Amino acid sequence: MYIVLEGIDGAGKSSQTELLDIWLKENDYKTKIIVEPTKSDIGQLIRKELLNPESTNDINQQKLTLLFAADRLTLKQEILDAKGSADLILISDRSFYSSICYQNNSSIDPKWIYEVNLHTPRPDLTILLDLNEKEAINRCDREEVFESISFLEKTRKNYLALLDVEENIVVIDADKTIEEVQENIRKVVKEKLEMIRKD
């Protein structure tokens, strides 16, 4: 199974991913955490670009859309292997939904983002950690270019809009304690695992 945690910077994806991983392992699932951007050469190039203040401009966002899509394909085989398996659970910190929400600007038709991500496998379950941008920015070190309040506000709106058009996305309020958020994530994952077992 391929489970994705999504949300704006500061929403708590990384810590929640790790706690979910621990719980699944305790329950005898084989798991693996994956992270986007990856550690591939393309991922490292992206990391550099994320420190460049020019990265929010139109041309650079177009370029980043392609780099993120290419970087994601380095995970494709691993994701496909997990998708076909009932016991192996891949927990991913971000997915192509990050591109849909972060690279969305007036110079980019969202359809094009879907198109360049056509060959990326779709998550079985996406958990959107929703947090208002003011709280989120306080939790960021603000080193990377997208970590500004206006950018995160726009990005959060894009995430919430996804709920109307995409299936298999569940939103969880991230403005709670780490333990409460994790408890709610586990409930959602448990339900999904039970559904799969019944099929």
Ligand code: TYD
């Ligand atoms: P992030 O998960 O925040 O990594 P870290 O916490 O280690 O800095 O991801 C890095 C940034 O990349 C974040 O601002 C979101 C952005 N991003 C995109 O803009 N598009 C994408 O497709 C992905 C995967 C990430």
